[in-house]
Amino acid sequence: MNAISKSASMPLTPRELSALATLEERLLWLSSWTIHHANHVRPNRDGLKVGGHQASCASMTSLMTALYFHALRPQDRVAVKPHASPVFHAAQYMFGRQTRDQLERFRGLGGAQSYPSRTKDKDDVDFSTGSVGLGVAVTAFAALVQDYLAARGRIGADRMGRMIALLGDAELDEGNIYEALIETYKHDLRNIWWIVDYNRQSLDATTSERMWDRFDDIFETVGWDVLTLKYGKRQLEAFARPGGPALQAWIESCPNDLYAALSYQGASAWRARLMQDLPADGQALIASYDDIGLSNLMTQLGGHCLETLLEAFEQAAQNDRPKLFIAYTVKGWRLPFQGHKDNHSGLMTPTQIESLRDQLGIKPGQEWDAFSGLSQDMAEDVRALIAKAPFQDPRPRRFEPASVEIPASFDVPSGQSQSTQAAFGKILADIAKTESDFAARIVTTSPDVTVSTNLGGFVNRRGLFSRTTMKDVFKDLKIASPQIWTGSGGGQHIELGIAENNLFLNLAAFGLAGEHFGERLFPIGTLYDPFIARGLDALNYALYQNARFIVVSTPSGLTLGPEGGAHQSINTPLIGMGQPGLTHWEPAFADELALLMRHAFVDLQAPNGGCHYFRLSTRSLEQPARSQADWQSHALQGAYWLVPPGPGSGLAIAYAGALAPEALAGFEALREDYPDLGVLAVTSPDLLHRGWTQAGRARWTGAAGKTSHVETLLSALSPQAGLITLVDGSPATLSWLGSVRGQRVRALGVEEFGQTGDLPDLYRTYRLDSEAILDAAADLVL
Known part of the structure; x- marks a missing residue:
């Protein structure tokens, strides 16, 4: 046992317990005052309620005091209950890691955030929280990352921490928590603590009487220890x-x-x-x-009794089994509206906050002074307790891992006709054959669609990650199968059940491995494109934390013909375009994909980089013979001329992804009448649109001379030229191109739920074929 663990387990003396109780009162005061200051003291220029959750904070102060000032170690990671954000900031303030300025600007621009944010708060937030349930579940996958790295010897026992979630009992209604809970059992995960503020009140009402003993059953069934702290x-x-x-x-x-x-x-x-x-x-x-x-x-229930909490945390620390703490509390404890069913967003009046200030011995005018009104002896005791807290150990909690060298280029898979999905699998399988550090740091994961998203080749070579050795029985029995499913601590694929929320939470956790554990990993998650929507909240959550990963969604679009409307995606390109921190790519050809994938791996490591989303297809396309020297640099900027237009051309076709053959067929049908016709291959509608809007904003702010890539491309056309856009998705994906230079557009795409059928029938029915392109051209030249 390391020294930090020993200090965490040492019981407190009566004098120290008294100091801890005083410290707990200061957290209650500072969290209450921070919210009060934002609503009643700071000038309110727009007249809107600033808000805050004083009652939700009050029910958490004892729990967080015991945790942060006694049980928590630097290697432990915490997802704080969203509405207890002010308590977290108050604790950081007592540690000297938060500033008064930040607290005074709580819920204001540049100040402490409404809910803990890794990217926007200036104190040490481990996991962003806010979308309830997700911050809880991500700790389970952080524990999986820790196990993954430990199995490789990349982190030692002294860096093995507990992944802790502080949650309100109403969060236990969130389904994603139970999806994650199942995975904790499947993967035999350890070192997880979920601590429930069981105040039995949600936003609207008191919670069901029937649930309190059911949580025990649910969690114990999947191998968790349940510690119920009902009485103080x-x-x-x-x-x-x-x-x-x-x-x-x-x-x-x-x-x-x-x-x-x-x-x-x-x-x-x-x-x-x-x-x-x-x-x-x-x-x-x-x-x-x-x-x-x-x-x-x-x-003073169990969740408000410091001695009870300290004993529970000490008991839980004796082994690494996952723990659920059900800590009974009173919502709003010690505040004027404690227990009131409407107290969720309630705010104390100025008179009430003054009464609380006097009750806690805070001197008027010294509301931000952490030690105001304390005797010299008590102040010294509190300072000594803070200094003694294991969490004050100076070891780093955020790491900056070194960059990993990426090959100068990826080999383009051979084959005159191939799909981007198949090419993706071949590129990863080729990387898996190498013994590079880069290949060893790739982690793939999928919600039970590993084979059908072409990860099989990578998994065959790199194996499944498992805490125990797992043989492939079919191989041992000499039953033919292209998949070799062996598992070990050295495996590099995480197999998940069919739950897209878990996929994106797993990507978030692995995408934070560098900052949390000092080890850079390259997570790649695959799923069917239409089901991005099912996990969209978790994807947004992962991106908000600035986790770094690659999403490969395939198959996609109406092009997934025989699968029917339930498996065909329509608006996912718009999701990719509208999601901050994510670059959406939709390549048509294998050489494009190899180029863009390599770029994505480099960008994952860049300080100002981000995540990448590849929308791929199972449609096999004839691969082009390249002649233009600059197509690669242009493709990396979002588009290139597959067929360059003649000078001042009056017509062009712009397409993305799997509809390249239709675009080229339309070109062949039109070229006799429009010899200067061009064909624009859009590899990233997202990047192209982003560059255009950024250039526009730069000009508004006086940055002269900035021209976007798409403006440069379209300047080859006549200002009066017509544009035909084509995408297997919402036509809005490319229809904005007409706004770049004021050119007329006819946007072809999918605006209805699809159906089964072969591609000629579907493309004809939904107006995605060459005939539709001819009709659009005739309309544009009228």
Whole structure:
């Protein structure tokens, strides 16, 4: 056991416990004051409610105090409950890692964020949270990354941490949590702690009575330890006194909404109700408490008792099995609206915040002073406790891994006719044959479509990742199969169940391996293109964190003819164009794909780089003979002239992806009447559009002389030229090209759900064939 672990397990002295309780009060105050300042003190120029969640913060302060100032180590990673963001920032402020300026600008431009953000907060956020449930589930996949690296000897025992999620009980309604939970069982994951703020209130109401004991069953079934922290020390002591069993039985049977209402009403309501319901010995017990003592007795549940929490964290640290902590709390504990069913977005009034300030001994005018009003001895004790906290160890928590050398070029797969999906598989299989550091750092993953997305060749050579050795029984029994499914700690493919949320969360976790663990990896995830929409929230979440990965979605579009409308994608190119941090590519040919894939791997490592999305096809196309010297540099910018137009041409066809044959067929049918006709191959509608809008903005801000790539390309045409755009997806993907130079456009694409059929029938029905191009040309020249 390393020194940090030892210090984390050492029990606190009574004096230190007193200092920890004082520290907990400071987190309550600073989180409450930060929200109050944003809403009531800072000037409000637009009149909108700034917001914040004082009640959600109050129910988490004890949990986060015990965690950050005693149990947490530098190698541990935490996803903070979104609405407890101010408590996190307050803890960082006490550590000296957050500034007053940031807190004063909470929920303002450049200030501490509404919800913890890796990319926008200036203190040390491990995982962005906000879209509830996703921040919880990603910790499971972070644990998988840790196991993956440990199995390769890339991280030692001293860097093995716990992947921790702090969550509200309402988050347990999110389905993605249970999808991830299944994967924790499949992959035998360890070192995961999910700590539930079980206040039994959601945004709209109190939660179901029926669920509290079901969570135990669900998690224990998949191999988790469940630690239920229902009662604090004061309550357990009361239960041991005469009348205590009756009080405990009353609490056990009390409905959630009644308990919340009595917590709001306070001591007099508690006393009246308990004196009414309890037998004589219970009534005598209640009578022995004054009002403050009775209120504390009934509301200081397990999640608010520091001693209970410290003991639970110490117990959990004894082994690496995954843990679910169900910590009972009162929402808004110690605030004027504790327990009120409407307290989710409630804000204390100026009078109420002043009362809290006085109660906690904060001096007026010293609201931001972390030690205001404390005696010299207590202030010294609190400072000593902070300095002693294992989390204060100076070891780095964010890493900057060295860049990995990428080959100067990728071999283009041979074959006169091939699909981009097949080419993708061949390119990866060729990389897998090498013994380079680059090849060793590629990690592939897929939601049960590994074979049908052409990852088979890579997996055959590099194997599945598994904590235990897994043989291919079919191979051992000499049953012929092109797939060799062997698993070991050295495997480089993560096989997932059919859950796209898990795919993107897994990509997020592996895409953060460099910053979290100091080891650069190149994650590649494959799925069917239409199902990007099913995991879109998780994809957006992964990109918001600036995780780096490649998404390969294939097959795509109406071109997936026999599969029918349920498997055909329409709006995914628009998703790719509209998603920040993601570059959408739609190559048509194998040499384009090899060029763009190599570029994507380089960009994954760039400080200002990003993620890449390849929309591929199973349609086999004749590969072109190249003659232009500059097509590669232009393709990397989003488009190139496959057939250059004549000077001042009055017509051009622009296409993306699998519809290249239709574009070329249209060209052949039109070239006699339009000898200067050009054909524009768009490799990235996204990059092309981004460059155009960026150039426009640059001119607005006085940056003269900036011309976008698409403007340069289209300048070869007459200003009055017509453009025919063609894409197997929404026509809006390319219809904007007419705005670049004011040229007329006829946009061909898919605007209805598809159906089964062969390609000639489907392309004719949905107007994607050469006849549609001829009709569009006739319309443009009228």
